Amino acid sequence: QVQLVESGGGLVQAGGSLRLSCSVSGLTFSSYAMGWFRQAPGKEREFVAAISRSGQSTSYADSVRGRFTISRDNVKNYTVYLQMSSLSPEDTAIYSCAARYTVRLTVVYDEYDYWGQGTQVTVSS
Numbered sequence: 001q002v003q004l005v006e007s008g009g010g011l012v013q014a015g016g017s018l019r020l021s022c023s024v025s026g027l028t029f030s031s032y033a034m035g036w037f038r039q040a041p042g043k044e045r046e047f048v049a050a051i052s053r054s055g056q057s058t059s060y061a062d063s064v065r066g067r068f069t070i071s072r073d074n075v076k077n078y079t080v081y082l083q084m085s086s087l088s089p090e091d092t093a094i095y096s097c098a099a100r101y102t103v104r105l106t107v108v109y110d111e112y113d114y115w116g117q118g119t120q121v122t123v124s125s
Contacts, residue, residue, distance in 0.1 A: 002026035002114050004097050009119030012087055016123070020082040022097030022116055029078040030054075033100045036070060036082045037109055038093035038121075047107040048095070049082060059105045063090075087123045094118040 008020040022034070035050040049070040050059045058070050069083040080097055096119075098112035106112070 002099075004099060004114055004116035006095065006097055006116045006119040009095060009121045011122045011124065014088050014123055014125050016087050017083070017085040018087065018121060020084065020095055020097075020119060020121070022080045022082075024078045024080070024097075024099060027099065027114070029072075030074040031101060032113075033102050033105055034070075034072060034080040035098045035100070035106070035109075035112060036080075036095060037098060038091075038095045039118075040093040043093075045109055047109070050105040050107060051080065052105055053103065057105055059107060061107075084121070087121075089123045089125045092121060092123050094120050 003025045005023045012018055033052050036048040037045050038048050039045040047061050048064055051070045051072050055072045067086045072080045097116045099114040100112040
């Protein structure tokens with residue numbers, strides 16, 4: 001059974017940092033590109049970041065580039081991370097990770113094969 005479990009969300013003040021984790025089981029982790037998406041109340045889900053199977057290629061939304069960093073551990077923990085810094089209230093959302101069996105990155109949510117339940121990130125002003 002494939003499981004993607006996010007953790008690390010919480011309440012943080014503007015300007016602060018958080019690191020989200022997405023622990024993956026039930027699949028060959030190194031065969032899957034991984035992505036992070038977010039959805040704020042009343043807004044559509046949006047792409048945040050993606051990383052290739054090897055971790056050598058990454059992609060970011062313009063709104064987070066330079067502030068967020070996606071990374072992955074293909075050896076020990078089978079986990080993808082999202083390090084978030086310089087957070088603002090506009091980053092408040094539910095953050096979800098997703099996995100896609102592919103050699104290339106994709107920013108399209110529906111092209112992913114598996115999704116996690118999400119973790120809430122709230123940034124106070």
